[in-house]
Amino acid sequence: MSAELLHRGTLAANDATHNLVDVRGLRVVGSRPGEADTTIVHDIDFEIARGEVLALIGESGSGKTTIALSLMGHARSGCRITGGSIRIGDTDVRSLSAKGLEGLRGRRVAYIAQSAAAAFNQSRAIMDQVIESAMIHGTLSKRDAQAKAVELFRALALPEPETIGRRYPHQVSGGQLQRLMAAMALITDPELVILDEPTTALDVTTQIDVLQAFRRVIRQYGMTAVYVSHDLAVVAQMADRIVVLSDGQIREVGATEQILHAPRHPYTQSLVAAVQPVVSACASAAQADGPAPLLEVRRMTAGYGRKSAKGWPEKIILNDVDLTIRRGQTVGVIGESGSGKTTLAKVIAGLMPMAGGQLLLDGEPLSGNLSRRTREQFRRIQIVFQNADTALNPVHSVERTLARPLKFYHGLKGEKARRRVAELLELVRLPASCAQRSTGELSGGQKQRVNLARALAAEPDLILCDEVMSALDTVVGAAILDLLRELQQKLGVSYLFITHDIAKVRAISDDIVVMYAGHRVETGDRAALSAPPFHPYSHLLVSSAPELRAGWLDEASERCHQTLTPIGASDDNPELCTFLPRCPMRIDGVCNRTAPAKRTLANGAQVLCHRSEEELERFQTTPRDEDAAARAPVF
Known part of the structure; x- marks a missing residue:
């Protein structure tokens, strides 16, 4: 960040007459039928100077998105704003009628969400959706709005800015769709832009393009912005000032440089410490020599679509991939979306057939066809999926979720199963009281721990961890990483750890495989992948x-x-x-x-x-x- 931007942010923050946003005593509560209200946001005060980028940062449940949404006079289902004042310029947001809020949202205050895919209608052309807000608010004619959209496409470094609007959402990449959503938000020249975790779901390489495009447009148009994130390293590139939140309360406010390099509050210090996961000093139980590897992948090829006369799939995802996992070892697999990482895990788990190659478990052939595997082979290889929200049935209790594999693999029922559920919860550091809660009531980190406990219930030799921390905030992700290491030391389990985060793969892996477009372009141990030369x-x-x-x-x-x-x-x-x-x-x-x-x-x-x-x-x-x-x- 330039010295000019920092100086501008400091001056503006010290001069209340330049403030665009002023929030005092903001309180938001949540309620359920038959239960007392729960305070989610406690008496929050902050201001944002015109032209300033303010970051709201904290763990999941800290209240950052709730606070950001309140700037539009909006509270999510089951929540309501019960106290305080919110001013955008001369407008008292809390005093606006429903019609007044409609005029505010999308016109003076715009919102860029985390998931661009959910923000677009797949059946409508991109241009029609980008200019829709300008049409609704009557800020531009259709022709002028389309010209403005092309200008924004160019400013956001989108390919073929004159024609990309003719495409449909499924015809562009995730990073391009995220920038198109920014164009949709900016078409009305809003006074305030809220960016809510806009790069969380993106690969690190795509994230650079999107962050650079967002910052270029913010500077070019002199925008005032709120950047919501759990990632301090990303916020460091975007924000003039940072508000640190936990449990709905402000823990610290300061200029970006001060928060990054001289944090005062213990919670802020924990956030900074969690950015770079600590590399485990424990030696791996795996040895280069000795018994046969736990799992070998030999010249694996896999893909989708009709098979050719030679038996090869129309779309090849994995091409001639080799991989070895030893007992008690973690092998990290890293690469961008589309590199073949998840396909590799699915083939090993038997969820997708091989087109060629061989799988060996303890030196013995392992069928790539799920129907030809034994129950014992199912038990020995378990998979933990990326999104615990979709992997768990939200209406089932934690006990019921964990009892199913206990019965299937070990025949445990009744009191024996309940005791084992309690042991599993203790293993993943969850309180015994969680057993009777539905999985839908749990936080993201708790759900992922239940997801892991369900895999452990089978007492496997190998767990396939597919982007298990990508949806978690920094602190919770670091805790899950610590948990995986602890479980490996206790149980001797092996991991295939799939991620696009180089810091996390270095922190937990013994060996690392780098995948690109279905090929294994580099393989080495953790030390080799810590310093150049690289592929x-x-x-x-x-x-x-x-x-x-x-x-x-x-x-x-x-x-x-x-x-x-x-x-x-x-x-x-x-x-x-x-x-x-x-x-x-x-x-x-x-x-x-x-x-x-x-x-x-x-x-x-x-x-x-x-x-x-x-x-x-x-x-x-x-x-x-x-x-x-x-x-x-x-x-």
Whole structure:
């Protein structure tokens, strides 16, 4: 963040006459039929200067989204605003009628939600939806609104800004849809924009593009914004000031630099500490030599669609993938959406058939067909899905949820099952009282612990963890990571840990596999994946992980999103490097002509790349702020 922005934010915050938003004594309560009201937000005071970006940060349940929504005079179902004042400019939001609130929302105050997919109607063209707010509020004619939309598409760095509006939501990527939702919010030139976790569901590489686009537009139009997040590293790139919340109360308010580098409140200190997970110092029980690996994946190929005459699926998702997991070991699999990570887990779990290759469990063949697996094989390999909300039946009690696998795998019923449920809850650090609660009543972190307890109920040898922390806030995610490590030490269970977060995969994994477009482009132990040289794609992932300091976003954009050197036409060989179109180190006449060979680096990592170890290290350690000649890799 520039010194100019920080200076502007400080001056504006100290001058109340420049405030656009003024909130005093805000109180929000929640209620259920037959129960007393529960206070969700307690007497909150804050202000936002014109042109300032204020971040609301805290764990799930801290009240940050509830507070942000109150700026539009809105409270979610079961909640209501019961006290305090909310002013947007000269407008007293709480005194507005229903019609007055309609005029405020989408016109003077705009909202950018976490899930762009849920914000768009899949059956309508993008342009019609983006300009809808301008049409409703009558701020622009249809022609002018369409011209304004194209201007916003260009400012948000969307491809083909003149024509992208003709597409439908399913025809654009998740990152593009998130930016299109921003255009929808900004079409009316609102005075205040609320960004509610707008990059949480995105890959780290896509997140850079979206954050850069959001910040560019905020600066270009001089907007006032509220940025809601649980991620301090992301907030560091966007906010002038930060309000830290927990349990519906403000714990600390300060300039971004102060919050990041000199937090005063213990809760803020815990948030800062949780940004970078601590790498476990415990040695893995897995050994390179000894008994057969717990699980081996040999030359696995899998995909979707009709099969060709040779038996290959129309759409290949995994291509010739090898992987080994030993007892008591964690193997991390990292890559962007579409890299094949979840497909790999599904094939191992028997939820998706293999098109080619072999699975071995303790050295014995394991069928890729679920119907040909034994109950014992089901028991030994369990999967924990990404979204506990959809993996758990919200009306079932925790006890009922855990009792089912206990009966299926171990024949436990009645009192024996209840005792084992209590033991499982203790294992995942949940109170025994949770047993009688429905899973729908639990917090996100509690649901994921129940999800994990259900897998543990089978007493498995291997748990497939598919993005189990991506939907959790930073502090809760760090606690789940600690829990996984503790369970591994107690039970000797192995994990396949799937994520797109390089910090988390380094924190828990013994070995790491980097996937890109269905190929294993790099494999190495945790130490090898902690410092260059890397495969060029691994370097992109590492460089895209937000750092806890202002100014990182500008450096990352230069480092990760440079204009690529021209390269000759590909001969369409499917065996060529899949990363070729995005690789800043590609070599004309080599990378677009021959398949890369597997190369073993001095640190033990194996990479699929034409570049030598010296070339990779030179490129990946050269400072990006030198002149163009110095930045160019040495061939």
